[in-house]
Amino acid sequence: MGILVIEGETRLKGRVTISGAKNAVLAVLPATLLAEGETIIENSPGINDVRVMGQILAALGAEVKENGSGFKINPGRVYSQSPPLELVKKLRASSLLLGPLLARYGQAEIVMPGGCNIGPRPLDQHIKGLRALGAEVKIERGFIWARAKKLKGAPVYLDVTSVGATENIMMAACLAEGKTVIENAAKEPEIVDIANLLNAMGASVKGAGTDVIRIQGVKHLRGARHTIIPDRIEAGTFMIAAAATRGEVTIENVIPEHLEPVIAKLREAGARVEVGEDSIKVTGCEGTCQPLDIKTLPYPGFPTDLQSPMTALLTTAAGTSIIKENIFENRFRHVDEFKRMGAQIKVEGRTAVVEGVDFLSGARVRATDLRAGAALIIAALMARGETIIQGTEHIDRGYENITGKFRALGAHIRRED
Numbered sequence: 001m002g003i004l005v006i007e008g009e010t011r012l013k014g015r016v017t018i019s020g021a022k023n024a025v026l027a028v029l030p031a032t033l034l035a036e037g038e039t040i041i042e043n044s045p046g047i048n049d050v051r052v053m054g055q056i057l058a059a060l061g062a063e064v065k066e067n068g069s070g071f072k073i074n075p076g077r078v079y080s081q082s083p084p085l086e087l088v089k090k091l092r093a094s095s096l097l098l099g100p101l102l103a104r105y106g107q108a109e110i111v112m113p114g115g116c117n118i119g120p121r122p123l124d125q126h127i128k129g130l131r132a133l134g135a136e137v138k139i140e141r142g143f144i145w146a147r148a149k150k151l152k153g154a155p156v157y158l159d160v161t162s163v164g165a166t167e168n169i170m171m172a173a174c175l176a177e178g179k180t181v182i183e184n185a186a187k188e189p190e191i192v193d194i195a196n197l198l199n200a201m202g203a204s205v206k207g208a209g210t211d212v213i214r215i216q217g218v219k220h221l222r223g224a225r226h227t228i229i230p231d232r233i234e235a236g237t238f239m240i241a242a243a244a245t246r247g248e249v250t251i252e253n254v255i256p257e258h259l260e261p262v263i264a265k266l267r268e269a270g271a272r273v274e275v276g277e278d279s280i281k282v283t284g285c286e287g288t289c290q291p292l293d294i295k296t297l298p299y300p301g302f303p304t305d306l307q308s309p310m311t312a313l314l315t316t317a318a319g320t321s322i323i324k325e326n327i328f329e330n331r332f333r334h335v336d337e338f339k340r341m342g343a344q345i346k347v348e349g350r351t352a353v354v355e356g357v358d359f360l361s362g363a364r365v366r367a368t369d370l371r372a373g374a375a376l377i378i379a380a381l382m383a384r385g386e387t388i389i390q391g392t393e394h395i396d397r398g399y400e401n402i403t404g405k406f407r408a409l410g411a412h413i414r415r416e417d
């Protein structure tokens, strides 16, 4: 397992190009199972989670050709609906195989997936939706087991706005008989991206990006060509890093509308944010940033995945910030690591109170999950002295070439064994 060694007090400067969205491609890859023919995926990020999903599809029998920033997938020879346990355990998003496998092959058997340690992540809404479409779903000895001779379209109301459940049900409903209406659906841009691919394959998905999605089932889907949208969370990470280090960074290949809450909050903190057509320039706060109140919410609210990077910025703000985590109840494990660097943060339940300090100091810290890892890089760039980050495997799951991208912006960051 490697470590990252980072020299602090660096002002990031320059340009960075954002990769394809991890959370889109992790659903797009399972969606390719629905097609009778080859699907070509472009602008896929070179990250471990995506590699694992590719390996899972190959293990099921699909023909998977990877070429760095893309995939060609042909599910013609899929013979298994039981993804290998050791791969599924590595990847929370493997739950997204349930809907496509069930819809195309009538069955799926998946061990309860792994992923980031950010609190309980139940699958009850996924299961509720698939049952509504007529599937028999059981959980036995840690496995989810689903069967259906033929799925039938139905109304599904989600009790919790879940990105994964919306995607799973939407994908399954494409090959169901008749009409499915998902109410209280998640509205994340990644869902729109997947719906666009499904429609290019011949599906009829309407309303993706709103809280009511209507799907008219079709008999067959064909292969298609699809370009993944830019990763708004990676973009947000670099935007926050630029503001936190009082740098000046142009973030390229972004869809600015996807980043509105981040743009608004960084402006409120005192950073300058200039929005172009497909780029955003962030210039850090003059002096110290202002404290903020942040509430994480489903899209278009402030994304939970940027809560820890934003907390890093606020550790040295000129006053007290309040951060309320409304999505994942246990997503404050990074706080103890920030405290090792001199941050003053109190957590009570779902709320963190951050008292801005004059400066952070380098320390030996551990990335407890993917986004916490990115947040620690930002804290390390802000801090005086050297920081050593352990747990880099979490970071590599979801950020493409993160050290190279930060180094190109002037960061002193290196990997060691």
Ligand code: UD1
Pocket (backbone or CB within 6 Å): 022, 023, 024, 026, 093, 120, 121, 122, 123, 124, 125, 126, 127, 160, 161, 162, 163, 164, 165, 186, 304, 305, 327, 328, 329
């Ligand atoms: C996705 C993203 C993740 C992001 C999250 C919220 C992927 C691969 N991951 O995760 O990066 O942090 O959205 O934006 O796209 N819930 C239930 N029952 C369910 C499903 C979810 O109670 O059946 C709850 C969860 O515990 C959580 C909330 O709903 O509190 C939101 O979770 P969900 O939107 O499903 O997150 P993921 O799809 O797992």
